[in-house]
Amino acid sequence: PQEVFLKDYKPTPYTFETVYLNFELGEEVTFVSSRIRVKPQCSGHVGVELQGPFHPSPLILDGSDLKLLEIKINGDKLASEAYRVTSKRLIITSPPPGAFDLEVRTEIEPQNNTALEGLYKSSGNFCTQCEAEGFRKITYYLDRPDVMAVFTVHIVADKKQYPVLLSNGNLVAEGDLEDGKHFCTWEDPFKKPCYLFALVAGDLACTEDSFVTKSGRQVTLRIWVQEHNKTKTGHAMQSLKAAMKWDEDVFGLEYDLDLFNIVAVDDFNMGAMENKSLNIFNSRLILASPETATDADYTSIEGVVAHEYFHNWTGNRVTCRDWFQLSLKEGLTVFRDQEFSCDMNCRPVARIGDVLFLRMSQFPEDASPMSHPVRPASYIKMDNFYTVTVYEKGAEVVRMYKTLFGKEGFRKGMDLYFRRHDGQAVTCDDFLAAMRDANDGNMGNFARWYSQAGTPELTVATSYDEKAKTLTLRCSQHVPPTAGQPLKEPAFIPFAVGLLGKDGNDIPLHAVYDGSKLLDLGGKDVFTAVLRVEEKEHVFTFTGIPERPIPSLLRDFSAPVRLFHDLTDEDLVFLLAHDSDAFNRWEAAQTLAKKLMLDLVKKQQKGEELVMHDGFVNAIGSVLTDKSLDKALIARTVTMPSQTELADLMDVADPDAIHFVQRFVIRQLALRLRAQLMEVYVSNQSDEPYVPDHPSKARRSLKNAALGYLSYLNEPEITAMAKEAFGSAKNMTDQFAALAALARNPGEERESALDSFYKQWEKDPLVVNKWLALQAMSEIPGNVAKVRQLLVHPSFDIKNPNKVRSVVASFMACPINFHAADGSGYEFAADMVIRLDPINAQVAARLAGGFKRYRKYDEKRQALVKAQLERISAANGLSENVFEIVTKCLT
Ligand code: B3K
């Protein structure tokens, strides 16, 4: 397999101006004809000989799994000596000088395409997925994002079977043909890279709505689904309209066509895809009804519909020069969808969710053999780099610009970015330059966030000088070595800090010494300072601090770093009670819980008796019953750190001890706060019809958190309560929470609840996926055997990525069973990677990525994982996707 390097980037010797595509869709074969206006690129040195006779460069097109039927140049059939075909390319050795028309006719078999990349079939309908490099499976092309062309697409298909024919842009012609066929012609006026091309053909029904943009453009909005799902599109439609409005209000960005289509399909490798004006979604991120979707589903649908819509500007109008720049569009668009979700819901709750996700998945990735910078330096398969680092850490990098320049400064930077780059394919440096120039900012070493992997560790020592009335923060930072990057430079960390007085109020911040420079902070109404930690050792001294304050550090998680500090447990309890920064109130509770639990893990490892800390129980108890707090924040705050996060904090993760301690702590809290939990559970019941607004979601999250806690007690009274909730639930949020509570403990109640849930929902694949995932994730000892049985359950289908994720990825997300000491979990996961690879390499590689943190574990487990990785790597015909992951894990 060939590795591609960022440093080797070169523009193509040719550009494509216009592309005309003709699809003849069929059951056995599909014909694709393209006519491309090709122009030599005159800029720079490429393709143009400076001396001697003029020799145009060969035109090298990407293509795979294609049957080439014919090539024409300027209308003439190309002789076979004039081109070469390899398994990955079509090389036209000496194209004519100047611009020319290239016509290529190929044959493909979408019905046999199980990789779900390129043109494929899902539930009998045709659809496409081209990002990153799927277009080359449709026709020969310069399949890279810096080649932007205007597309016209003509689709011919059987009218009865495929009454709906969609592509990007505007419908310009349609009509009937012979033999029961019909056609549609679509024209997209915006030039675009081929990864944004889309085609859908099928028997679909749509819900229609409209949106009037701020400048008066009337946009038709359509969501296409299978007829029986038409009633489940309302929430996605509302989310789309809210996103359109929000992007106008917050960024001044308006939609640019008269039609916006969304299509939901059941077989999809990821969440969704932002094809120009024709977004294609995994149905789980569109379809929702109160009975079938949980609050979490409603929230993800809102966020992802917005995300794909926001790509219209950040990704489509301004796209990436090459795939190394992926975070340019993804980090920025994730940041935008996070902000949107904050505005639509409750900001601190949403922020906590995002940070938790970052710490649970990106931090471990950054500390693994798969660690890579936000802008990777090389790849074998680009699909392996759609990672939490590129997406979530990338979003944190964008957030840091906003933290540094403020809301208005950030907006100015965005405006300049669009003014400079609309219609272009650009780099992360261009984004940085726009932010810097719009703010006359000094970016220092900020660009290192793009090139340096690893999570910076920031250690802060605080000291108060009674006489001088100053508070000093001694910051030191360390970026750990990562794969291929043994030496690191200091990062530029925007470090947001507030200081609390004894009364719990913020102390106004007047000035701070940054080294020897005195910076004016403004005073009176300034309660948070953003310090720029740029050196390895960096000292800041706040002046005019009348009393020893309690520092609130890294407010709102102002940088994606691991923070170490010298605050005492009393300081943390104080912050939990008083910090004006809601994020840091939650963080204080988390820090306390992690300290306590990691301490208990040590005791457990030594075989000592575990004793619960009274102060902690009281602190959690008072949050639980505090009527002044947002209910979702309470639910978040009383939720203990995950086993994954705890493992990440240990030098050698011990899944058994962690699991034991987490259960112990939760059970202790449940025992000692039983009455309060009951009260919370009972008082948060409601008969109101389901609404997915924040107050209702918050109420349900608190109520169900209480039920979750109580279920650990495994008492008949509580089981009866959960059973009653299960039977009488009017929405999936409550029903599923009750099911999870019943399924917590092995026994008859568990089995009968699971059975009756399946019977109730067996016709709804999305609900069945939840049922599969709940069982696969279960902590019940020896669950691997049960999970192997799920593979032969009639509802399972290895060709459907959602099913595979529900069973296999969910199993791998349960540390106690995945890391079972006998290696049975590893063996199961490896079996599945090997089985899936020839069917869908992209999804198989994702699963293989689940092994990447194995070096965190003891030597015995490491050896077990290594043996499985070697077994995978020896598999016949291993894909490049899995090869890349497994090789990285093994080196
Ligand atoms: N851009 C797509 C992801 C494509 C993944 C290709 N393997 C969805 C998104 O991030 O919006």
Ligand code: ZN
């Ligand atoms: Zn995206």
